[in-house]
Amino acid sequence: xxxPHISLKQLFAELTDYSWADxxxxxxxxxxxxxxATTMFEVMGDEIRGSLKSGGGKYEPSEYGLKTLPPAEIExxxxxxxxxxxxxxxxxxxxxxxxxxxxNDLYHKAExxxxxxxxxxxxxxxxxxxxxxxxxxxxxxxxxATQNNRLYEVMxxxxxxxxxxxxxxxxxxxxxxRYQDFPKGNIKPYHAMTVRxxxxxxxxxxxxxxxxxxxxxxxxxxxxxxxxxxxxxxxRDIFQTAPTANVRYEVKSVSYANFSDTQIRKLKEKxxxxxxxxxxxxxxxxxxxxxxxxxxxxxSESLRLDEDTQRYYLWIKxxxxxxxxxxxxxxxxxxxxxxxxxxxxxDNYLFPEIVNNPNRLTxxxxxxxxxxxxxxSNDKGQRYTLHSFRHSFITKVQQCGVGTSLFQxxxxxxxxxxxxxxxxxxxxxxxxxxxxxxxxxDW
Numbered sequence: 088x089x090x091p092h093i094s095l096k097q098l099f100a101e102l103t104d105y106s107w108a109d110x111x112x113x114x115x116x117x118x119x120x121x122x123x124a125t126t127m128f129e130v131m132g133d134e135i136r137g138s139l140k141s142g143g144g145k146y147e148p149s150e151y152g153l154k155t156l157p158p159a160e161i162e163x164x165x166x167x168x169x170x171x172x173x174x175x176x177x178x179x180x181x182x183x184x185x186x187x188x189x190x191n192d193l194y195h196k197a198e199x200x201x202x203x204x205x206x207x208x209x210x211x212x213x214x215x216x217x218x219x220x221x222x223x224x225x226x227x228x229x230x231x232a233t234q235n236n237r238l239y240e241v242m243x244x245x246x247x248x249x250x251x252x253x254x255x256x257x258x259x260x261x262x263x264x265r266y267q268d269f270p271k272g273n274i275k276p277y278h279a280m281t282v283r284x285x286x287x288x289x290x291x292x293x294x295x296x297x298x299x300x301x302x303x304x305x306x307x308x309x310x311x312x313x314x315x316x317x318x319x320x321x322x323r324d325i326f327q328t329a330p331t332a333n334v335r336y337e338v339k340s341v342s343y344a345n346f347s348d349t350q351i352r353k354l355k356e357k358x359x360x361x362x363x364x365x366x367x368x369x370x371x372x373x374x375x376x377x378x379x380x381x382x383x384x385x386x387s388e389s390l391r392l393d394e395d396t397q398r399y400y401l402w403i404k405x406x407x408x409x410x411x412x413x414x415x416x417x418x419x420x421x422x423x424x425x426x427x428x429x430x431x432x433x434d435n436y437l438f439p440e441i442v443n444n445p446n447r448l449t450x451x452x453x454x455x456x457x458x459x460x461x462x463x464s465n466d467k468g469q470r471y472t473l474h475s476f477r478h479s480f481i482t483k484v485q486q487c488g489v490g491t492s493l494f495q496x497x498x499x500x501x502x503x504x505x506x507x508x509x510x511x512x513x514x515x516x517x518x519x520x521x522x523x524x525x526x527x528x529d530w
Contacts, residue, residue, distance in 0.1 A: 091166070091201060091202045092158045092163040092166065092167065094155055094156060094157060094158050094163070094167055095163075095166060095167060095170055095200070095201040095202070096201055097155040097210060098148075098153070098155045098167065098170055098171060098174070098201070099170065099174070099197060099198070099201040101153060101154060101155050101210065102153075102171070102174040102175070102177075102178065103174070103177075103194070103197075105178075105181055108124070108178060108181045108182050109181075109185075111124050111182060115182075116182050116183060123182070124182050125178070125179045125182050125183065127151060127152075128175040128176075128178050128179050128182075129175075129179065130151075130439075131146075131151050131171070131175050132172055132175045132176060132179075134146055134362075134363075135168050135171055135172040135175070136172065138168055139165065139168055139169065139172070142161075142165075143161060143164055143165035143168055144161055144164050144165075145362065146168050146171065148171065149249070150363075150364075150365075150440050151440075152247070154210040154212065154248075154249050154250045154253075155210060155250070156250065156252075156253050166200070169200065170197055170200050170201055173193055173196055173197040173200065174193075174197050176193055177190055177193035177194050177197060180193060210249075210250030210252075211250060211251050211252060211325065212248050212249070212250060212251065213242065213243060213246060213247075213248050213249055213250075213251050213254075214243065214248050215251075216251040216314075216319060216325075217239050217243075217314070219323075220314055220318050220319075223318055223322065224313075224318075234306075235310055237272075237282070238306070238307050238310050239310075240281075240282040241262070241266055241269070241282055241307065242262060242311075243282075244282045244283050244286055244446065245261070245262050245265055245266075245286070245446050245450070246258060246262070247444070251319065251325065252325060252326070254315070254330050255330045256330050256331070256332070256333075256334055257453075257454065257457055258330065258450070259308075259311055259315075259330050259331055259334050260334060260453075260463070261449075261450050261453045261454070262307070262311070263304055263307065263308055263334075263336050264453060264463070264470070264472060265286075265446065265449055265450075266299070266304055266307050267298065267299065267301075267304050267470075268290045268293060268298060269285060269293075269298065269299050270285065270293050270297045270298060270299070271297060271298070271299055271300075271303075274297045277293075277297075286445075286446050287380070287445065289378045289379050289380055289474070290343075290472065290473075290474045291378070291474060291477075301336070304336055305336050308331070308334065308336045311331050311334075312329075312331045312334075315329045315330050315331045316329035316331050316332065342469045342470070343469060343470055343471075343472055343474045343475050343478050344464060344465040344467075344469035344470055344471045344475050344478070345475060345478050345479045345482045346461075346471070346475055346476070346479045348529060348530065350459070350461055351373060351479060351530050352530060353459045353461075354369065354373065354455055354456070354459060354461075355369075355370065355373055355530060357455055357458065357459060358370050358373075358455070359424065363438075363440070364437075364438035364440050364441055364448075365451055367426060367429060367437070367438070368382050368383070368438055368441065368448050368451070369451070369452065369455065369476075370420075370421060370424065370426070371385075371421070371426075372452070372473065372476035372477070373476055373479075373480070373530065374417075374418035374420060374421050374480070374524065374527070374530070375401065375415045375418070375480070375497070375524070376476070376477045376480030376481055376484075376494075376497065376498045377401075377403070377415060377477070377498070377499075378411075378477065378499070379445050379448055379449065379473060379474075380445065381403050381411075381499070382438070382448065383438060383441050383442050383445045383448060384436075384442065385401065385430075385436070385437040385438065386433075386435055386436050386437060387430060387431070387433045387434060387435060387437065388402075389401050389402050389403070389404070389430075389437070390427065390430040390431065391414075393414075393416075393516075393517040393518070395516070395517070395518050396517060396518050396521060398416055398417065398517060398521060399416075399417045399422065399427050400414045400415055400416045400417055400517050400520075401414070401415045401417065402414055403415060403499065411499040412499075413496055413497065413499050414516075414517050414520065415497055415520075415524075416497075416517055416520050416521050416523070416524050416525075417524070418524040418525070418527065419524075419525070420530070448473065449472070449473045452472070452473040452476070453472070453473070456471055477498065480498070480527075481494060481498055483526075483527055483530075484497075484523050484526050484527065487526035487527070488526070489522060489523050489526050492515075493515060493519065493520060493522065493523050494523050496515050496520060496523075497520055497523045497524070
């Protein structure tokens with residue numbers, strides 16, 4: 088008998104808390120209601136089955152809000168996925184039919200697979216670690232406590248309430264990069280907003296002069312060092328090496344860097360190897376120049392077919408200006424890779440995993456950049472971020488000689504070159520805009 092991986096006990100503990108399921112209302116339990124509470128678990132189950140069918144290792148629990156980290160080795164990871172599948176089926180049955188015989192069978196099967204014989208080890212959540220940290224730091228003044236709690240809200244919103252042991256150096260760097268684009272606390276209208284509301288803004292929606300100073304970002308790093316190094320590592324022995332070890336924050340340019348063609352090709356190749364939103368959101372960023380909010384808000388109705396050209400396009404129906412409402416023709420590479428089929432199989436949002444947490448896309452892009460050894464900034468000090476895809480798209484089509492008003496339409500900018508003739512010019516149709524996306528031939 089092999090010993091079960093510790094993650095099996097953690098996963099069992101996390102997915103057998105049925106207090107939420109038992110408190111649902113009748114319409115939320117109705118299996119005929121397509122928005123019933125089982126949807127996430129059904130989608131998760133389908134993904135796990137697909138992963139197991141191909142040998143395992145492709146299911147990522149964090150994409151479904153789970154805190155338990157799967158094993159790195161493939162054999163225990165398959166055990167982990169098998170357990171996750173049984174527990175998801177048990178949750179669905181519990182929601183639909185309560186403590187039925189089917190539920191009891193699934194529960195005991197999961198219990199046997201995880202070999203839970205002692206109290207399950209639960210993850211040490213970020214919120215729990217922060218509460219302990221605040222009790223430890225009894226010397227904080229009211230002013231300092233208020234400031235630090237606000238910074239903790241940034242951590243919590245960016246990472247989620249995850250197991251604190253999962254936080255690593257890359258995640259800390261991603262947090263600092265995202266926080267650099269935050270507005271100052273005394274700027275209207277941001278001063279009255281929650282951290283979540285602020286994070287919903289794209290980087291370019293916040294004027295550069297409104298953003299926090301380098302000193303403020305260093306204040307967040309200092310708090311992270313106190314929290315992760317002095318407390319969780321030295322005081323609590325949670326980490327052997329603190330995730331803030333050797334992390335430095337250097338003042339970077341407020342502007343964004345363009346990727347080189349080679350860098351874009353590397354990122355594209357990596358994205359193609361992925362699945363779901365992690366694949367398509369990056370490919371859309373590369374080939375459309377769309378804003379983060381444009382991408383995360385896409386639905387199945389966003390995909391449309393132009394009658395004149397028989398080319399598919401995306402209809403962006405809302406934005407911060409009238410120009411943001413626009414068509415974006417699909418690049419031929421997106422069509423060849425199967426984006427149309429992917430979108431047609433979706434019922435509502437194309438990327439439900441990130442529609443309410445767009446920062447997951449920001450962090451995902453930063454992770455891919457690190458994996459491809461793309462530095463934090465270029466030789467001029469300009470930063471590489473998710474927003475760099477938009478800058479790169481605009482730069483590329485300009486280099487290809489595309490007219491300004493045409494690419495401005497595709498990316499949702501106000502047209503600047505028409506002058507007084509603008510009042511006599513109607514919106515460009517999809518046929519006119521094909522030249523923008525089709526000009527990119529070597530990515």
